[in-house]
Amino acid sequence: MVKTLSPEQQWIRLKSSPICRGHGRVRQGELTWEFDARPSPLSRSYRLRIRFKRYGSPDVIVLSPDITELAAGRYLPHVYSTKPVRLCLHFPSHDEWTLDKSIAETIVPWAYLWLMYFEHWLATGEWQGGGKHPGEE
């Protein structure tokens, strides 16, 4: 059986990762972690919050800046919701993220990638990051 990582174990990995320096805690079985991510030197710095419960799927929210406002009425690509903005970083049935994987080594780098494509999309109107939409296999 694959060993799953508990919220506490994920917390330790997030805390020691050089690319998501921030703060967070595990309370009542739920992990929250906040950090700043700048996908490229030309980009903004975004404040992100990750939430994760045991056996759940990690949630990534953009706390600031307000990216719905930045999108100025355009339909944000690859998000689960817009208030707050929750990022869709992986395809559930592809096993890209599984319970045994470190959030710090999957979800976090994917969030950087999403933010980079987001800024490109803001500038050009094109989403260059590929992906699937619900209903696609």
Next chain:
Amino acid sequence: MHSDTQVALLVTRKKQMVVSLLDQLCQQIEITETQYQTAKARYEAVGLWLSGSSVPYLDQAQIYPQGSVALGTTIKPLSSNEFDVDLVCHLPTLLHTSDAHAVKALIGTRLKEHATYKNMLEEKQRCWRINYANEFHLDITPSIGNPHCYQGGELVPDKALAQWKPTNPKGYMGKFDQYAALKPRFYLAETNFARAAYDSVESLPEQTISKPFLKRIVQLLKRHRDQLFVGTTRADVAPISVIITTLAGWAYAKCAMQQVYADAFDFITAVIREMPTFIRYEVRSGRQHFIIENETTTGENFADKWNSDTRLATSFYEWHKDALTSVESLLQIEGTDRFAESLSSKFGAKKEHVQETLTGITNSIGQARFAGLLAVAPTLGLITSPAHGSVAVPKNTFFGR
């Protein structure tokens, strides 16, 4: 890594990327090698046609480029696809006592004898223009020898064709190329800090600029000038290219020879900042007199008109201030989309060009991603090859609507 070092690393890389964006902008608006070769073939043919005449004086005609084509500082006009190709038609055996009208007419008559040229010909105040629609136009200005110039200068008609005035296109080009050949020095490329910082993350790109810095700086400044003035009510007071080019050349030479800069961005802003210090003033009959001398001949003051129209000096200083601020403030921008906006609003970058540049950057990320090389480095974000201390970006599929 210490946080000061991280900030410094971020700023350094950002400056490098900004310089690269500006470099690409200039590449997108300059004459292409193919266009240049076509233009060259065309003006050489014109030269042959002129010197093929049996008319005395004209049979000695030599045609060669001056201005931005000769200097390598071309930029496309904002609202047209046609490059200006400025040419000199030098008639070495004519004396300075010749009538400028007659000399110009000599060239015009010969061009009108040509079956093709006669239909493309347009008479301008001082020159003849041959229009190659949607490509470029050749502006042919007559010139004769200047016996008083020890630097081998020439004489060209003034605007009114009333008299000859000194100039020296070949000498000017030689001097400009000399300046452009000076290599600026950057200490960041040499210090341990940069080595250590970059070795741990990603190697320092060899070169951020694809042609001599001076030429790029001049192109950038001229483009900013066009963006600020063209199509406005003040288009007639825009600083002329030769003033921008001359001051940039001197400032460049001073900065390249006298100081070492952290990096290309600091060097570029220093050059722009220094430009006005090369404008000379004299008080003549109680009035301020501006002098920007052509150092390759005697008696050509590029700022001559400033002394009869004070608006010109004022607009130069306004333009200069705006140009410096526009470049410097690029560093304060955060957000790829904001860079795109600023390149368009301040430097007249076309939307499709900005898109092309950004897509180039994003594509290199995409290629690294699919090759499994993409990583996230502390401070710098996504990098296209893994480095010590970076975290690999595993394969993923963005989902959602």
